[in-house]
Amino acid sequence: MRLCVIPGDGIGREVVPAAVAVLQELLPDLEIVQADGGWDCFQRTGTAMPEATLQAVRTCGAGLFGAVSSPSRAVTGYRSAILTLRRELELFANVRPVRSLPGLTSREDVDLIVVRENTEGLYVGRERSEPGGAVAERRITEAASRRIGARALDLACGHSGGRLTIVHKANVLPLTDGLFRDSVRAVIGEAESPRVGDLIVDELLVDVAALKLLEAPQRFGVIVTTNLFGDILSDAAAHWCGGLGLAPSLNWGEGVAVAEPVHGSAPDIAGTGAANPAAAILSAALLVRHVWQRPAMADLIEGAVRRAMQASGPAAGTAAIGDAVRRNLEVAAASG
Amino acid sequence: MRLCVIPGDGIGREVVPAAVAVLQELLPDLEIVQADGGWDCFQRTGTAMPEATLQAVRTCGAGLFGAVSSPSRAVTGYRSAILTLRRELELFANVRPVRSLPGLTSREDVDLIVVRENTEGLYVGRERSEPGGAVAERRITEAASRRIGARALDLACGHSGGRLTIVHKANVLPLTDGLFRDSVRAVIGEAESPRVGDLIVDELLVDVAALKLLEAPQRFGVIVTTNLFGDILSDAAAHWCGGLGLAPSLNWGEGVAVAEPVHGSAPDIAGTGAANPAAAILSAALLVRHVWQRPAMADLIEGAVRRAMQASGPAAGTAAIGDAVRRNLEVAAASG
Ligand SMILES: CC(C)[C@H](C(=O)O)[C@@H](O)C(=O)O
Ligand SMILES: CC(C)[C@H](C(=O)O)[C@@H](O)C(=O)O
Numbered sequence: 001m002r003l004c005v006i007p008g009d010g011i012g013r014e015v016v017p018a019a020v021a022v023l024q025e026l027l028p029d030l031e032i033v034q035a036d037g038g039w040d041c042f043q044r045t046g047t048a049m050p051e052a053t054l055q056a057v058r059t060c061g062a063g064l065f066g067a068v069s070s071p072s073r074a075v076t077g078y079r080s081a082i083l084t085l086r087r088e089l090e091l092f093a094n095v096r097p098v099r100s101l102p103g104l105t106s107r108e109d110v111d112l113i114v115v116r117e118n119t120e121g122l123y124v125g126r127e128r129s130e131p132g133g134a135v136a137e138r139r140i141t142e143a144a145s146r147r148i149g150a151r152a153l154d155l156a157c158g159h160s161g162g163r164l165t166i167v168h169k170a171n172v173l174p175l176t177d178g179l180f181r182d183s184v185r186a187v188i189g190e191a192e193s194p195r196v197g198d199l200i201v202d203e204l205l206v207d208v209a210a211l212k213l214l215e216a217p218q219r220f221g222v223i224v225t226t227n228l229f230g231d232i233l234s235d236a237a238a239h240w241c242g243g244l245g246l247a248p249s250l251n252w253g254e255g256v257a258v259a260e261p262v263h264g265s266a267p268d269i270a271g272t273g274a275a276n277p278a279a280a281i282l283s284a285a286l287l288v289r290h291v292w293q294r295p296a297m298a299d300l301i302e303g304a305v306r307r308a309m310q311a312s313g314p315a316a317g318t319a320a321i322g323d324a325v326r327r328n329l330e331v332a333a334a335s336g
Numbered sequence: 337m338r339l340c341v342i343p344g345d346g347i348g349r350e351v352v353p354a355a356v357a358v359l360q361e362l363l364p365d366l367e368i369v370q371a372d373g374g375w376d377c378f379q380r381t382g383t384a385m386p387e388a389t390l391q392a393v394r395t396c397g398a399g400l401f402g403a404v405s406s407p408s409r410a411v412t413g414y415r416s417a418i419l420t421l422r423r424e425l426e427l428f429a430n431v432r433p434v435r436s437l438p439g440l441t442s443r444e445d446v447d448l449i450v451v452r453e454n455t456e457g458l459y460v461g462r463e464r465s466e467p468g469g470a471v472a473e474r475r476i477t478e479a480a481s482r483r484i485g486a487r488a489l490d491l492a493c494g495h496s497g498g499r500l501t502i503v504h505k506a507n508v509l510p511l512t513d514g515l516f517r518d519s520v521r522a523v524i525g526e527a528e529s530p531r532v533g534d535l536i537v538d539e540l541l542v543d544v545a546a547l548k549l550l551e552a553p554q555r556f557g558v559i560v561t562t563n564l565f566g567d568i569l570s571d572a573a574a575h576w577c578g579g580l581g582l583a584p585s586l587n588w589g590e591g592v593a594v595a596e597p598v599h600g601s602a603p604d605i606a607g608t609g610a611a612n613p614a615a616a617i618l619s620a621a622l623l624v625r626h627v628w629q630r631p632a633m634a635d636l637i638e639g640a641v642r643r644a645m646q647a648s649g650p651a652a653g654t655a656a657i658g659d660a661v662r663r664n665l666e667v668a669a670a671s672g
Contacts, residue, residue, distance in 0.1 A: 074510045083508070122474065127511035133477030134511040138458065141469030169564065172419070174410045175463035175470040207571035214550055214575040228505065232568060235543035239550040 001292065002031040002060040006053060006258075008038035008081065010265025011275035011318075012066020018277035018322035019064060019284040022304075025326050026288075026297055033060055037081040038068035038265075046077065049084035057089060062291050063258035064284055065251075067265040082251075085258055086118050091251035092144060093151045094118040095286065096234040096262065098217075098241045099302075101309055110240040112220040113159060115152040116230020117180075118251060120144050123227045140176040140226065142183050149184035151252070152224035157195040161221020164188070166203040167229055180226055206233070213237050238262060242314060248282035250290060257291045259283035275318050278305050281325055304328035337628065338367040338396040342389060342594075344374035344417065346601025347611035347654075348402020354613035354658035355400060355620040358640075361662050362624075362633055369396055373417040374404035374601075382413065385420035393425060398627050399594035400620055401587075403601040418587075421594055422454050427587035428480060429487045430454040431622065432570040432598065434553075434577045435638075437645055446576040448556040449495060451488040452566020453516075454587060456480050459563045476512040476562065478519050485520030487588070488560035493531040497557020500524070502539040503565055516562055542569070549573050574598060578650060584618035586626060593627045595619035611654050614641050617661055640664035 003023065007016040023030055035053040042048040048068065057063040068081045085091065094116040100108055126137040156164040166184050168177035181203060188201055200221075204212065206229045212219060213233060217240050225233060238247040247262040261279030269275055282305055289298035308324035316324070339359065343352040359366055371389040378384040384404065393399040404417045421427065430452040436444055462473040492500040502520050504513035517539060524537055536557075540548065542565045548555060549569060553576050561569060574583040583598040597615030605611055618641055625634035644660035652660070 070507065074514065080507070122505075123508060127509060129511055130475075132479060133475060134515050135476075136474040136509050136512045138472040138474055139466075139469060140471075143468060169458075169567075171406065171416070172459060172564075173463060173472050175465055176472045178410065179470050207567045208580075210546065210568045210572040211575055211580065214572060215579060228508075229568075231505075231543045232546045232565075236546040236550060236572060239547055243551065244544075244547065 001027060001029060002033060002062065003287070004033045004035050004053070004056045004060040004063045006035045006037040006063060006081075007066040008068040008265060009040050010067055010069055010267045010270035011263075012038070012068065012265055014270070014273065014275045014318050015261060015277040015280035016064055016066040018318055019280040021322060022281050022301060022325055022329065023284050023288070025329055026300070037065070039070055041081070042078055048079060048081040049088075054085070054088050057085070057258060058256060061256050062287050064280070064287070065258050065260040066280065067261065067263060069265045069267060082260065083123065086251050089253055089256050089258070090119060091253040091256070091258055092117065092119050092147055093252045094230060094234075095155065095250040095252055095290070096230075096237070096247065097286070098234070098237045098247065100240050101242060101306055104242065104310055104314070108217055108240060110217040111161060112217065112237060113155055113222045114230055114234040114237055115148065115155060115222055115224045116234060117144060117148040117225070117227050119227070121227030138176060140180050142179060145180045145183035146187050148224060149187035152184070152222055153188055153191060153196065156199055156222035157193060159221050162198065163200040163202070163219075163221035165209070165220060165223050166201070167206050167209045167223055167225035167233065168203065169206045169229075171205060177226070184224055209233060210236060234262070245276055246279050246282075246314065248279050248286055250283065250286035252290060257287060259287045273317050273319060274315075276314050277318050277322050278309055278314070281305050281322075300329060300332055301325075303332060337363060337365060338369060338398065339623070340369045340371050340389070340392045340396040340399045342371045342373040342399060342417075343402040344404040344601060345376050346403055346405055346603045346606035348374070348404065348601055350606070350609070350611050350654050351597060351613040351616035352400055352402040354654055355616040357658060358617050358637060358661055358665070359620050359624070361665055362637070373401070375406055377417070378414055384415060384417040385424075390421070390424050393421070393594060394592060397592050398623050400616070400623070401594050401596040402616065403597065403599060405601045405603060418596065419459065422587050425589055425592050425594070426455060427589040427592070427594055428453065428455050428483055429588045430566060431491065431586040431588055431626070432566075432573070432583065433622070434570070434573045434583065436576050437578060437642055440578060440646055440650070444553055444576060446553040448497060448553065448573060449491055449558045450566055450570040450573055451484065451491060451558055451560045452570060453480060453484040453561070453563050455563070457563030474512060476516050478515060481516045481519035482523050484560060485523035488520070488558055489524055489527060489532065492535055492558040493529060495557050498534060499536040499538070499557035501545070501556060501559050502537070503542050503545045503559055503561035503569065504539065505542045505565075507541060513562070520560060545569060546572060570598070581612055582615050582618075582650065584615050584622055586619065586622035588626060593623060595623045609653050609655060610651075612650050613654050613658050614645055614650070617641050617658075636665060636668055637661075639668060
């Protein structure tokens with residue numbers, strides 16, 4: 001079992017080691033491969049995502065990406081490290097679970113997953129200037145829509161919410177989003193698992209979904225949507241798990257996946273030890289659950305993070321929270 | 337002074353007369369011109385937005401649009417009534433104020449305006465099928481970005497929030513959203529009013545903005561953004577004014593504007609008298625404020641809606657709320 005770690009910039013270099021320490025506690029044979037990427041890497045090497053890193057992730061089959069800084073204005077030759085990873089490794093599903101921490105984040109009892117198509121839509125990088133303006137292409141293919149639909153369906157079948165909501169804007173974008181919706185519906189229709197029959201499948205327009213995520217987050221189980229809508233909705237939904245600082249994600253392809261805390265590199269607190277490693281640890285737990293397929297171990301990690309956060313609060317700092325999570329793992333293991 | 341009313345379908349036919357009654361109370365000389373539009377109109381006439389209606393709105397300079405039903409699946413020849421109005425009359429600014437009703441909608445004290453570009457972006461209607469998929473064009477022009485920037489700047493100068501936030505996704509869409517951001521910045525830079533110097537101008541990525549609208553709605557004054565982002569963010573923000581059922585909007589061009597409650601035609605409650613006319617009345621108040629330029633009268637209407645809602649609650653029904661608003665106008669006028 002191998003894991004390629006790409007700490008990146010800023011607090012990425014603090015939270016990734018904390019998450020690795022948790023994994024090593026439970027998986028003593030896990031081999032760690034260090035790799036380079038991000039803004040500092042770009043300045044040193046001229047690329048934010050070296051071919052060697054892509055190759056290392058491919059070989060390991062699993063990656064843990066910390067966080068990267070990016071230029072605030074366009075820089076020639078710069079291409080985002082995480083977007084390159086997603087595209088080059090065809091990490092087509094961006095899985096973003098949002099769970100409330102009772103007593104900590106909110107009184108709502110939220111347990112949902114945003115499943116975001118991660119390779120196309122407005123992220124295809126096809127923009128052109130025109131006289132007086134510019135045009136960006138938003139591409140939706142049947143193959144990518146079916147592929148993300150199938151993954152979302154799988155996740156929905158295993159999720160307690162019992163509901164799969166297709167989010168789109170087909171009233172304004174009938175060809176692209178109509179295709180997305182119809183492809184996801186087709187995959188569901190063809191599915192043979194009897195568990196699919198128990199699911200409630202519905203759809204919402206993206207504007208309405210954004211509002212419902214505030215008004216009634218409990219109504220959601222799994223949400224499946226296109227790339228940029230998923231970007232927006234998953235950030236909004238992260239409110240219910242305590243904000244971006246606590247939100248985990250998994251960029252998940254076929255035979256390869258990269259876990260990634262949603263937060264940024266936070267240069268303002270980098271080096272102070274203040275960064276909360278919970279999102280990185282929860283992201284690592286997604287690898288344990290989905291890639292290494294050890295759901296009981298993933299539950300153990302998630303439970304330990306939950307208890308650590310409840311005991312120390314989200315502001316306790318990297319070392320205190322990391323230690324508390326590892327302690328909680330031992331307690332749970334001893335009592336289990 | 338003339339107003340073209342387009343009640344449309346469903347509860348549009350109930351809330352529009354309630355709003356007109358409020359306007360007539362204050363503007364006895366207001367001439368009302370009735371016009372056709374919407375789904376029922378499409379079924380009768382083959383178009384959801386007859387040329388005669390467009391012409392009537394143009395002539396009046398002001399319109400009040402109720403709500404329209406739309407087909408749930410693509411129907412040949414159908415083109416959305418409201419999108420046609422926005423496009424044909426170049427109603428380039430969609431102004432969506434969100435104010436909390438103390439004691440009613442939330443404990444947060446929210447007072448913000450989403451200013452949405454209303455003519456381009458992903459709404460240009462340029463989609464095409466391709467082998468295996470479809471492509472939609474997202475067009476951003478410098479002229480439209482400057483025009484919306486100027487209107488947002490005007491609104492921000494008159495808004496107590498003292499802040500203008502430009503929302504975009506230029507990290508992924510450098511040409512289109514970079515152009516949008518830079519054009520809005522340029523308009524602000526060229527502005528000569530000394531009030532501009534007092535404004536705080538900042539920018540947020542759209543995903544971060546969606547989250548901040550939940551976490552810290554008080555941080556916002558005026559938000560200016562592209563068409564679909566504005567659609568999503570204004571629906572999310574509407575949570576703070578009590579949901580879509582209470583959200584007003586103004587589609588505002590040059591010399592012509594159409595007010596529109598954000599809610600739909602609600603066929604489930606149409607005809608029962610249960611529809612809340614507050615959003616329609618607040619939309620009419622936007623005409624009073626911005627088109628007829630009677631800010632004191634607009635304040636009066638908004639105050640009356642506020643008191644009516646606090647007294648009756650949002651579920652009191654069309655007649656009860658409409659009556660309460662009109663009573664509150666009289667009280668305020670008598671005591672003022
Ligand atoms: C950094 C940015 C390119 C990225 C995205 O837009 O996907 C981020 O917002 C995310 O959600 O992972
Ligand atoms: C009905 C629909 C076409 C419309 C839009 O997308 O603009 C609506 O959501 C709105 O916000 O006015």
